[in-house]
Amino acid sequence: MYELKQAEPADAAVRRWLAVVVLGIATFTIVATEFAPIGLLSSIASDLERSPATIGLTVTAYALIGAGSALLSAVLPNHFPRKPLLIGLMLVLAASNGLAMIAQTFPTLMLARIVGALSHGVFWAMVAAIATQIAPPNRMGLATTIVFGGISIANVLGVPVLNLIGQAWGWRVAFGALGGLCLFTALLMGALLPKVKAEGTVGFAALAGVLRSRKLWRVYAVAIFTVAAHFAAFTFIEPYLRSVPGVAPAAIAALLFGFGAAGLLGNIVTGFLIDRFMKRVIFVSLLLMCVSLAGLGWFGLSLGLGLVVPLLIVWGAAISILFIGIQTWVLRVGGAAAIPASAVYTTAFNSSSGVGAVLGAIILNRAGLSGIMTWAGLIVAVAIFIVVLDRRLDKTS
Structure with a gap:
């Protein structure tokens, strides 16, 4: 190094x-x-x-x-x-x-x-x-x-x-x-x-230490709920957009491109803020993601494109910031065991993405496309609660 x-x-x-x-x-x-x-x-x-x-x-x-x-x-x-x-x-x-x-x-x-x-x-x-x-x-x-x-x-x-x-x-x-x-x-x-x-430290002993860390598990819990919520909603974003009033099929690719471009912008913003304001950046991004998903669920299919576009952009930027922010959080808490901590995070991330897609399919059959977005917003709310709890535990410890 x-x-x-x-x-x-x-x-x-x-x-x-x-x-x-x-x-x-x-x-x-x-x-x-x-x-x-x-x-x-x-x-x-x-x-x-x-x-x-x-x-x-x-x-x-x-x-x-x-x-x-x-x-x-x-x-x-x-x-x-x-x-x-x-x-x-x-x-x-x-x-x-x-x-x-x-x-x-x-x-x-x-x-x-x-x-x-x-x-x-x-x-x-x-x-x-x-x-x-x-x-x-x-x-x-x-x-x-x-x-x-x-x-x-x-x-x-x-x-x-x-x-x-x-x-x-x-x-x-x-x-x-x-x-x-x-x-x-x-x-x-x-x-x-x-x-x-x-x-740093790797090996089975280091991995066991990571798995025993309550603080790391709070970070993993935030990741699990956030990633599951995102993929539950994003897996079905194409049929959702097709159902929005006033959206032509040819416009869907442009909307998805806008989602990705917002994520790229989120990356740039994160680079300026994450080292100084990590916890605040994560909290605000979770809040914005929760509001945007809930808005898409409650109003998107009734109010149309004028509301869907800004909510989609906010969601795209927020999830990009969260992917970076939570990974940074894992590395900071992991310390000398950064690689084992990151390995567990990667496993949790990939597993949660698969679980989220399955969860989205279940919700789709029971509550429709709007229901997916609404439930995804509620799942993100659980992640927000864990972040608030973590801050309070830090203050009392």
């Missing part, structure tokens, strides 16, 4: 932040890989002669396996060099996309996705913690913001661009492009990442 000095040379400071930016590019790459089949679903299904629902399992299985594999990073030996490990994981992801590109059967495609998911979970659990090692100690939040900016950019550009590539040249070329991006990212990491020492 770079050692912070009183007057660090300008070129050394630039290399620090270039290394963090490279990790942001890596995050973009792995998120684009995770959701790639979503934009290519119909063409893959037609080519492999399977139903779109069956091909959709490649996304579900990827998320669940990634959730489990994240825990591997918590028990990897502490002397294992981090830089070669990250590069190796990215090369595995490149091989996964390459195998997907040449897959002639659904089982082969699923195997490719399983291999990628194993790499994805370990990489995801480590990347934020390593970024904070590279960055100056007082800029942990900014480093996390840059790394997780890859999520927002992948949501705004990744899936739509892969969809365009698939339409123009076929889904196999799209996966080939992803494989090439993985190789390019591995080269960037080799050139720009410093030798990062394996700091």
Whole structure:
């Protein structure tokens, strides 16, 4: 790890932040890989002669396996060099996309996705913690913001661009492009990442300590309720928007782009605020998310586009801020056990996203599209309560 000095040379400071930016590019790459089949679903299904629902399992299985594999990073030996490990994981992801590109059967495609998911979970659990090692100690939040900016950019550009590539040249070329991006990212990491020492504690004892931490479990609880609420609502955002009065089918893509662009703006805002006002940023963002989801549930389908657009933008910005804010919170509370703490968080995040999608489907059958949004807002209210409780416990301890 770079050692912070009183007057660090300008070129050394630039290399620090270039290394963090490279990790942001890596995050973009792995998120684009995770959701790639979503934009290519119909063409893959037609080519492999399977139903779109069956091909959709490649996304579900990827998320669940990634959730489990994240825990591997918590028990990897502490002397294992981090830089070669990250590069190796990215090369595995490149091989996964390459195998997907040449897959002639659904089982082969699923195997490719399983291999990628194993790499994805370990990489995801480590990347934020390593970024904070590279960055100056007082800029942990900014480093996390840059790394997780890859999520927002992948949501705004990744899936739509892969969809365009698939339409123009076929889904196999799209996966080939992803494989090439993985190789390019591995080269960037080799050139720009410093030798990062394996700091802190990992192993089964460290993981057990994380699992015993009540303070960390309060953070995880906030994450679980927030992520479950988001994916319960967002999984069904397309049919919801189709039901809004005055929304033409052609406008849905623009609305979703606006949602992603708001998330990117949220990333930028977070970079300026998160290091100084972390708890306040999280609380306000949860409050805004709760209000926007409840508003969509109560009034969106009756009052129409004039209300839906601003609420959608607020939701997009708020959830992006929360993804960064909660990860930063995990790293601060985790301290020396940042990687095991982040590994558990990654597992909780991925599991909650799957649970949220299932919960949304259950609510849809019982209460309709408006009901999904309303219930998602209520779930976020539980996360707000936990944040308030945590602040009170901090004051009394």
